[in-house]
Amino acid sequence: MEPELVDVVVDVVVVGLGVGGEEVAGRLAEAGLDVVGIERSLVGGECPYWGCIPSKMMIRAANAIAEARRVNEFAGTAQVQPDWAPVAKRIRAEATDTWDDRVAVERFTGKGGRFVRGSGRLDGPGRVRVGDQVFQARHGIVLGTGTRPSVPPIAGLADTPYWTNHQAVEVEELPGSLLVLGGGAIGLELAQVFARFGVAVTVVEAADRVLAVEEPEASEVAAAALRADGVRISTGVKAERVDHDGRAFTLGAAGGVEFTAEKLLVVTGRRAHLDELGLDGVGVDPSQRYLAVDDRMRAAEGLWAVGDLTGEGAFTHIAMYQAAIVVADVLDHVRRARSGPDASGTASVVGGAASTAGAGIAGGVPHADYRALPRVTFTDPEVGAVGLTERQARERGINVQVGVSRLGSSTRGWIHQADGLIKLVADADRGVLVGATSVGPAGGEVLSGLVVAVHAAVPLPQLRNMIYAYPTFHRAIEDALRNLR
Ligand SMILES: Cc1cc2nc3c(=O)[nH]c(=O)nc-3n(C[C@H](O)[C@H](O)[C@H](O)COP(=O)(O)OP(=O)(O)OC[C@H]3O[C@@H](n4cnc5c(N)ncnc54)[C@H](O)[C@@H]3O)c2cc1C
Numbered sequence: 001m002e003p004e005l006v007d008v009v010v011d012v013v014v015v016g017l018g019v020g021g022e023e024v025a026g027r028l029a030e031a032g033l034d035v036v037g038i039e040r041s042l043v044g045g046e047c048p049y050w051g052c053i054p055s056k057m058m059i060r061a062a063n064a065i066a067e068a069r070r071v072n073e074f075a076g077t078a079q080v081q082p083d084w085a086p087v088a089k090r091i092r093a094e095a096t097d098t099w100d101d102r103v104a105v106e107r108f109t110g111k112g113g114r115f116v117r118g119s120g121r122l123d124g125p126g127r128v129r130v131g132d133q134v135f136q137a138r139h140g141i142v143l144g145t146g147t148r149p150s151v152p153p154i155a156g157l158a159d160t161p162y163w164t165n166h167q168a169v170e171v172e173e174l175p176g177s178l179l180v181l182g183g184g185a186i187g188l189e190l191a192q193v194f195a196r197f198g199v200a201v202t203v204v205e206a207a208d209r210v211l212a213v214e215e216p217e218a219s220e221v222a223a224a225a226l227r228a229d230g231v232r233i234s235t236g237v238k239a240e241r242v243d244h245d246g247r248a249f250t251l252g253a254a255g256g257v258e259f260t261a262e263k264l265l266v267v268t269g270r271r272a273h274l275d276e277l278g279l280d281g282v283g284v285d286p287s288q289r290y291l292a293v294d295d296r297m298r299a300a301e302g303l304w305a306v307g308d309l310t311g312e313g314a315f316t317h318i319a320m321y322q323a324a325i326v327v328a329d330v331l332d333h334v335r336r337a338r339s340g341p342d343a344s345g346t347a348s349v350v351g352g353a354a355s356t357a358g359a360g361i362a363g364g365v366p367h368a369d370y371r372a373l374p375r376v377t378f379t380d381p382e383v384g385a386v387g388l389t390e391r392q393a394r395e396r397g398i399n400v401q402v403g404v405s406r407l408g409s410s411t412r413g414w415i416h417q418a419d420g421l422i423k424l425v426a427d428a429d430r431g432v433l434v435g436a437t438s439v440g441p442a443g444g445e446v447l448s449g450l451v452v453a454v455h456a457a458v459p460l461p462q463l464r465n466m467i468y469a470y471p472t473f474h475r476a477i478e479d480a481l482r483n484l485r
Helices: 019-030 046-050 052-069 085-095 102-110 165-170 185-196 216-228 316-339 350-356 390-395 411-416 443-455 460-464 473-482
Strands: 006-015 035-039 114-117 127-130 133-143 177-181 200-204 232-234 239-244 249-253 258-261 263-266 298-300 303-305 374-377 382-387 400-406 421-427 432-440
Touching (some): 019 035, 019 102, 019 316, 035 127, 046 052, 046 165, 052 085, 052 185, 102 114, 133 316, 165 185, 165 263, 177 185, 177 249, 185 200, 185 374, 200 258, 216 232, 216 382, 216 421, 216 432, 249 263, 374 443, 382 443, 390 421, 390 432, 432 443, 432 460, 443 473
Parallel strands (some): 006 035, 006 133, 035 114, 133 303, 177 200, 177 263, 200 232
Antiparallel strands (some): 127 133, 239 249, 249 258, 374 382, 382 432, 400 421, 421 432
16 A cells, blocks of 8 residues: 655755755755755765765875885885775775764754655655655755766676775775776776775776876876876777676676776766656656756756756766855745745845856856866876867867977976976967866866966966966966967
8 A cells, every 4th residue: 555645845855965965955944945855875975975085085195105105216215005994994984974974964954954864756846755755845846866876788797796986985905906997087096096005906998098088198197197006007998798706807808808806896987867856757858868957957947956967067066066056046036936926136145156156147146157167187197177178179160279388398397207287278269268188296276277267268368478486387387378379
């Protein structure tokens, strides 16, 4: 017999309290709305428990090892004895509370939100069902359900105990060897960490280069750095079969090539599982790869989406940026509903959401603008990038100019003995940068000036006539500007 459903009427229902959902739910609750937040796993989502934060703790530790080893090059002798125990302990104790979200739940309820643990699913317009409860939203529903690892349909793989990022982050004792399937940002970051701790790592990538979405020059530097750390990298490999004999994995590829290791980490991208959300009941196609939204994050009437599931970039900073827009738009919607149909367009935007505006602010609500989307791969050296790559710019028919400078030919790069580069992509007709890449020891930090340049469309003469501090890594930007042609 079907359980009897209990209907609860609230202002807003947020499904999925990851980075984006938690931010939206918390801020709407703080603004005085009656908000229900539904999370089936841990409040905070992937980033604090299995993503950004623990992986960056691992990277911090691995980089300390690499830097200590450089004492032999610059400053005498040092013997380094890597030990994973402090890293595992820090992830457990400081990052994740041993994968317990009590603090995060209390943070949300402390703001006045109502928390429900479970899987939420749309139950028709304005309704969300969780188990035998149905929440009826007066003003709207926000989906922030994120993505899960996308596991390729390789014969045998599904039946093996392969790792995703979850097991890689939770590991207490390192294996002797590791196969990393996927040479994207996450694969490279984790491969370098484990290699620096003494694991024999092989990266297997189907494309003809690692970090295939970034500039080819960046891929080359990253691959060379990983190889210098002892990582074996095989590109252009079409994996066909995976076996596990109880002790080791064997990955068989086209042409009879085989790779063997104790563990296999699958990091071949992420997938939004839209089919689980009941979208067809509200007139939205659940077979889309990602949930299409407009520039105010609306997927349908009374339905907003935030974060990875929108497919605009799987980054915490995108989820936070979009969250500010959702908060502003929902509050605008509520204010209009409460003050009648003639309400004019100056919304009260909480917490400075309007100041994060992109292309424009209409009615006090910022519109999403991804022209200057920054992204950083935290390998050593870091690969930072913003906006369009050279190839993307050419595909859009832009009259492209490109300028490259190598970090080694800058004073700081030479002193540091660091590999890296700055690559700029300019629109010659408009005289502005439309994309940039910054690879180097602080590539992600150097990127910030380039993000401003792309975001604000700073004219090239202005960039050429400013002063770059000596001897910084970012001085290489000046050389790259000079090389634009
Ligand atoms: C290893 C790794 C490293 C990363 N490093 C970085 C980095 O350095 N910088 C960066 O910007 N980004 C990084 N990311 C990406 C970042 O973690 C994501 O972009 C971010 O977590 C997206 O937030 P979100 O709110 O969209 O989704 P998520 O954080 O995935 O949260 C979605 C939540 O929804 C819940 N949920 C799903 N379906 C339902 C349902 N039906 N009912 C209830 N709850 C549901 C899930 O349990 C989950 O908690 C990394 C990711 C990984 C995997």
